[in-house]
Amino acid sequence: MTASFLEEPPASPDVQALYDEDLADDGYVWNVSRLWAHQPGTLRQLFGLMSEAFTPSGLTFRQRGILVTAAASALGDSYCSLAWGGKLGKASDATLAAGVLTGSDAGLTDQEKAMAAWARKVARDPNATTQADIQALRDSGLDDGQIFAITAFVALRLAFSTINDSLGAQPDAQLAQSLPREVRQAVTYGRPVAER
DSSP states (O other): OOSSSSOOOOOOHHHHHHHHHHHHHHSSOOHHHHHHTTSHHHHHHHHHHHHHHHGGGOOOHHHHHHHHHHHHHHHTOHHHHHHHHHHHHHHSOHHHHHHHHHTOOTTOOHHHHHHHHHHHHHHHOGGGOOHHHHHHHHHTTOOHHHHHHHHHHHHHHHHHHHHHHHTTOOOOHHHHHHSOHHHHHHOOSSSOOOOO
16 A cells, blocks of 8 residues: 555566665655556656756756745645755755745745746646746746746646646655755645655
8 A cells, every 4th residue: 555545556677666766765665656656657758758848948956946846835735845845955955945835935046036936827827827927037037948948847747746646645754754844844735744
């Protein structure tokens, strides 16, 4: 049984490879990996597509973390908020990551604030975006190619989050315990952390 609505799939070489990667990187198998073990090939292709979408932007890991954290928190996705809040905290600091999670954006540059605002709009209501929103991104120093790249990346991340959330994936206890207090306390929404 996994910390989701689905049973764990039967063992296979692809499933074991997915689990082995988690064990090598983190020492435990993530609940989200147990969920995606139903289609490990789809997960690899989706992550490959996310990378392909983001890479042309030329933006940094920190900027990618801001996009994911802002979008995940706007969607109410506790799993990706915790996971990427932790990554963003390591790439900057825990207070900045918590600020992105809560929407205060304290400590962000003007360009990063524009990117976070855009990611939240894409997550909440993509039909409500306007030409003025695009101009704000341009004014922050992003060109149209970068704007397309970050929008495609955010949309693909939202697809990943939507599958996880719809199928009940709960954040791992080990993940939550490894995070700074500021990040944990900022995530007051979404599915609860699974019991160990």
